[in-house]
Structures are given as structure tokens and as C-alpha cells.
Amino acid sequence: MRLMPRFTHPRLEDVPLDLALHALADPNRLGMVARLAATERLSCTDAAPCESIPKSTLSNHLKLLRAAGLIETTQAGREMINTLRRVDFDQRFPGLLDVVLANRVA
Amino acid sequence: MRLMPRFTHPRLEDVPLDLALHALADPNRLGMVARLAATERLSCTDAAPCESIPKSTLSNHLKLLRAAGLIETTQAGREMINTLRRVDFDQRFPGLLDVVLANRVA
């Protein structure tokens, strides 16, 4: 009897642009996306934008990124491994992620 | 003695990416931006995304777009005329507006 989360990942065609932009419109989440873009696979805590962020807040951010089709989360032991859904996302919103990441920090 | 608004428009270098994305991450606001991108100059009511939107809500959306450096508002008689700050915005966030507009509807 499994009670722990089986993450749901939307089909990208069901993700509206607004939701995608909203997910990226937060420094913490965008920071996580940037890190994932550079690092392939990260546990939740490793994806965290800083040490001080509470676990529950981090979990919420990741849930939102999942809902926006930006990341995929799978369980591996007691860790949850997150990866960017780059191909899917780029196909749905061509150029968007590249432009946003390029405009970050810069 | 002027009591009515003298609109403040930020320098684009003071606009953080998050704020810009947040401004675009709303169907109503993005619709208005798209309309302004096609139409040059629009009064507030003409820029409205639909008939049914309340005036106060519309006013707030436009204030947010101003704060994000996306539009400039000037008074002309009793109307407020809005225009896209395309050059400024494109210089600050190269490619962003184009990509977002291209991904709208499409």
C-alpha cells in the first residue's frame, strides 16, 4: 500500500504559457532551473537555491516546476531526483527557456 | 496643485527579470502587451483584454506593466495613452518579448 507521492507530470501540450512564465518568474525557482540546466540530475536539497530555504517551501517550488512541465521527478531510494524536461519544454515553448536563462544574471 | 497621477516609469536597468516575467505571466496582461505590440498607441480601455474586466482591475494590471518597464503611459486629455517600451525592454532583456509573444496562442 503506497502512500507516498507518485508524482504527476503533465503533458506539455496541457501547460499554458502563463503557468510556464509564472513558474520562471521567481528567483528561487529560476535559480533551480538554471542549476538543473547545468547539472543534469539533482536531489531536491541539492537543487535548492540556498541553504536557508525551508524544506516545505522548497517542496512547493518543485511541485510548481513540475506542474509547469519544467522538471521531472523520480524517486531513487529515499531521494527524489529532479531533471529538466528540456526537450519537451523546448518543443512546447521554442526558445523560451534559452532566452530566460540567457537573461538571468546577465 | 496636481493630485492626479504623474506616472512613474522605471529605468529598465532597475527592472529585475523576475518582475518582467511576472508581468507577462498573466493572460490578461500578456493579451494587452500583444495588442500594444500590434497597435502602437492605446487608451486604457482600448488596451483592455475584454469588455467585462473591471476598471480598477485593468488599472492595476497597467500599473504592473508600467513597473515592469513594459509600457509607458502619458496623459492626453482625459485619456491615458499607453505604448510599448519595446526598444528599452528589448535592450534590457534581448529576445524575451519576441519569444514570449511568439509562444502566445501558438
Next chain:
DNA sequence: TCGACAGTTCAATATATCCGAACTATTAAA
């Protein structure tokens, strides 16, 4: 000068976000 019109501001309510505390699952140690 009296309305009517275009839009803003205010204040109340609805909605979303944040975060501590309690919980679930998995692994490692005793």
C-alpha cells in the same frame, strides 16, 4: 456649471504563498 467620461485610489474580500510541525518512506546502524 453641470454632467458625462476616463481613469485612479481605497478598502474589503478572495486567493496564493510561506513555513513550522507532523507525517511517510527508505536506509543504515545497533
Next chain:
DNA sequence: TTTAATAGTTCGGATATATTGAACTGTCGA
């Protein structure tokens, strides 16, 4: 095998943000 530690989720209350009706400012036309 308990037991404890780790990795994360979920719940609920507090805080912040958005929405909107009502009252207001300022401009124009009759």
C-alpha cells in the same frame, strides 16, 4: 528486528498579493 537518521511531502495557520465595487480626481462638451 527495532531504532534512529535522512529525504522529502503534506497540513494548517499566518502573511502577502490580487481582485473588485465604491468613491474620488480631472478633463471635456453641452
